[in-house]
Amino acid sequence: MTTIKTTCIRCGGINLTPADVSLELRPGLREGDYRFRCPTCAEPQRRPANPRVVGVLLATGVIFEVVNPDPITEMEIAAFATALEAEPDPLRLLAG
Numbered sequence: 476m477t478t479i480k481t482t483c484i485r486c487g488g489i490n491l492t493p494a495d496v497s498l499e500l501r502p503g504l505r506e507g508d509y510r511f512r513c514p515t516c517a518e519p520q521r522r523p524a525n526p527r528v529v530g531v532l533l534a535t536g537v538i539f540e541v542v543n544p545d546p547i548t549e550m551e552i553a554a555f556a557t558a559l560e561a562e563p564d565p566l567r568l569l570a571g
């Protein structure tokens with residue numbers, strides 16, 4: 476089985492299997508973060524993954540998900556709703 480070598484903040488060098496790791500990718504980019512739980516101390520950890528690391532992890536069969544680092548916040552939705560209500564003719568906004 477493929478072994479992924481990384482380091483734990485408590486234990487130092489550790490070996491993981493692809494099943495221990497999950498990868499978070501940025502939309503449209505070949506980089507992101509990978510997460511794992513140390514098999515020795517069970518500490519959950521997160522590390523940045525550059526495109527080379529991403530390629531290695533994907534090649535070993537690590538599962539991945541695409542995450543949006545800047546989700547729309549409640550405040551932005553509220554501000555948008557307020558702007559719509561303040562606009563006497565909302566269709567004019569669509570006409571741009």
Ligand SMILES: [Zn+2]
Nearest residue numbers: 483486513516
């Ligand atoms: Zn550890």
